[in-house]
Amino acid sequence: MSATRPADPSEPSLEALVYRSLGVGAPEALVELLPTLTDDLAAIDQRIQQVLGSTYPRLTEAASYAVSAGGKRVRPLLMAATARALGLESVRPIGALAAAFQLIHTATLVHDDVIDHAELRRGRPSVPRAFGLPSAIVTGDYLFVRAFELAAEYPRSIILRCGESCAALVEGEVLQDAGRFDLTTGPEHYYRVIERKTAAIVAAALASVAEIAGAPAEVRDACETYGRSLGIAFQIRDDLLDVYGDPDLLGKPRYTDLREGNPTLVSLETHAALHGPEREEFERLFGLRRKQPGDLFRLRSLTDRTDVARTVALAAESWAERAVRALDPISPGPYRTLLEWLARGAAARRF
């Protein structure tokens, strides 16, 4: 087993993180929300620390390592913003649920890194790399278990919605696995995968917040649609960044999807846009189970010959606009504006 690791000094503060999530050029009205949002995220982080700091030292170590590279906190931030947009005066009523969804998210990242043989995650060794495959598998299980314990604070309808979104998530993983190395699966299959793998859990998280806030059904549906559309925008952008992002900003290498043969909108649209021998070459290289760096660069340069980077960016933006439109039933105010801003940010982000 590895020794306990010190907190990474390069890890940004929560405030810096929220600031970064708002992005450059955020309106003053949103920047003013910064202290409140930072406090909200800190309260959610504290719930996570509480539930992990248990009588199981060995698990706590690996689980805390997985959680401490906390990433962008997109889900907790969205949940806090939704809670406040719906009139909650504090995140306390949704704190355990936000912690649960963040742990579920972390659990799936840990298991993803086992499946994808990922070496790096958020600029550090991945959990399987740092603790070994057996520990990574059970650490993911442990995070799931703790998440469900947190969810047990809520009414059964919320536990079930949480569970169903997890089931959708793992179904998304299986669907994705079934379509590996195969570009004939097409965009429909891609959307089916990301709707389950990424969007379902955001939709469930925000619909649950609406339920806890006592919002009417119309608003709950709005939150669900907003979450789903934003999740899709986020994932499309993620897949674009896997090819065109800056590895230093992302904290992981590019071309993971190409290497692992996961069809994304980028590779599917490239495949559709190419013709003749170039198309055949793209298909052949994409289908290779073991790719050399040269294969990946060639796939990238074939992608560059198309207009796909732009069309995929536009697809993400169009899903972000759907998310924004879904917010109509929610009363205008700074937190609704924040939700709009976060949706557009998910489709435009560089990390």
Place this chain on the structure above:
Amino acid sequence: MSATRPADPSEPSLEALVYRSLGVGAPEALVELLPTLTDDLAAIDQRIQQVLGSTYPRLTEAASYAVSAGGKRVRPLLMAATARALGLESVRPIGALAAAFQLIHTATLVHDDVIDHAELRRGRPSVPRAFGLPSAIVTGDYLFVRAFELAAEYPRSIILRCGESCAALVEGEVLQDAGRFDLTTGPEHYYRVIERKTAAIVAAALASVAEIAGAPAEVRDACETYGRSLGIAFQIRDDLLDVYGDPDLLGKPRYTDLREGNPTLVSLETHAALHGPEREEFERLFGLRRKQPGDLFRLRSLTDRTDVARTVALAAESWAERAVRALDPISPGPYRTLLEWLARGAAARRF
């Protein structure tokens, strides 16, 4: 993906299974319980089928495969017997919980088979072998998720007890992993591992049944102690069978613990009983990360030179007797007799 598999015709009927669990020489009073117990297990199986037969066909396939090699149904049988010993007229009130615990157990077997690179489980290819490693990981996750959805039917105290026992279980896995290839860990570490890995979940399951049955605290504690002691007896016997069992009866090869370097009471006691060069040889061979068949046979023949097979069998029996004694606060009757019989059977079983 593999095609859907037909139900294995060699799979015994539930009735045959319960009959086999009772074992040779069961008193007539217990054999008379057979129809009721078979119905109880069928009702629990049905809950499992219901929750798995969802809108996620790909997951359902692998999950049903994992579940359908249903094994001995030790946990559901113990839960049904406890429910009836405490006066419940039907297993309906505990059906979802028994299904949940069976799914949790199955989930951990699937992940164990990934970790241990197991090829066979219950006489068939293991889930990772049949469906691949990525599917096996997410199938385990899916089974956990469905288990927690089932548990959501119950009061929070029961969900939390269920969650805590799962946390203990994964902690047991991590502890076990930390002690691999190391015989200096000693019996104390071994008991700490199996108490968490195997016994905690049986204890939690039976304490929960007592709570659902409205039993007083004394009886709930009795059920918990019974479950914990029986779980320990069961695991010690399991570890003995890994060296001395019949692979055909077990449905899996022997010497898994020796190969994977998991210290058990068998290897720990052998190590303690040997002297001089034989002891050194045992320690060295046990510590090999990659063992040849000859290494395993030598480890076995060194074990044969000691009295360990007998002392370990006695240790299992002594834990079974502790389980039996724990039942004192429960009113005598055929189902309490069944629980006694099952505890002794766990320590004497050949498969």
